[in-house]
Amino acid sequence: MKKYNMHVSPQMMGPGFKLARAYVPFQVMDKIYEPWKGLMRGTIFPELYDPYPKKKRSEED
Amino acid sequence: MKISKDRLELLKEIMALDFSLIELNLYLDTHPEDEKALMVFKQYSCKSRELKEKYENQFGPLTASNGANREWKWIEDPWPWEIDYEMGGR
Numbered sequence: 842m843k844k845y846n847m848h849v850s851p852q853m854m855g856p857g858f859k860l861a862r863a864y865v866p867f868q869v870m871d872k873i874y875e876p877w878k879g880l881m882r883g884t885i886f887p888e889l890y891d892p893y894p895k896k897k898r899s900e901e902d
Numbered sequence: 903m904k905i906s907k908d909r910l911e912l913l914k915e916i917m918a919l920d921f922s923l924i925e926l927n928l929y930l931d932t933h934p935e936d937e938k939a940l941m942v943f944k945q946y947s948c949k950s951r952e953l954k955e956k957y958e959n960q961f962g963p964l965t966a967s968n969g970a971n972r973e974w975k976w977i978e979d980p981w982p983w984e985i986d987y988e989m990g991g992r
Contacts, residue, residue, distance in 0.1 A: 870929060870939050876918035876946070885925040 903984040905961075910989060912957050916964070919950040 872887060879885035882892075905913075926943040933939060958968055966976050 868929070868933075870933070870936055873922075873925075873942070876922045877914070879925065880918045880921040885922050886929075 903980045903986060904989060905980060905985055907989070909957075909961050910985070910987070912953060912960075913985070914987070916950060916953050916957060919946050919953065922946055923950060 868886070868888065870886070873879065873885040874882060874887065874890075876885070882890050884890050923943065923946050926939055926946065930936065930939050930943060954964055958964055962975050962979050
């Protein structure tokens with residue numbers, strides 16, 4: 842069964858690493874992007890815009 | 903496929919507005935009491951209806967169902983994937 846035993850167990854990662862905690866903070870609408878910008882960014886909520894790789898916010902459209 | 907610049911601009915504005923409406927719709931589903939979101943949603947849906955009417959009067963139906971009262975012009979227009987959106991786009 843060796844081939845399935847590739848995970849890194851918490852012990853191997855040291856005591857500080859707990860199992861994942863999933864949470865979704867309740868969103869409160871504040872500012873929203875103008876329609877075209879929202880379409881280009883894929884969301885109208887700045888707090889949800891999080892592109893990979895980390896681009897400087899100001900530089901792209 | 904080239905369409906006129908003003909037709910493209912109007913189409914893009916409708917696309918952007920409708921995207922915002924979907925986003926606001928999703929937000930309102932979980933925040934039905936959010937007054938500000940509701941206000942923006944109403945504002946955008948009015949504007950979207952207005953722009954669609956303007957577009958359809960000038961350029962023909964956006965959806966097949968809106969093409970029903972005219973001759974079946976629906977198939978003559980460029981399909982969405984045939985349009986060159988970048989031509990002088992924003």
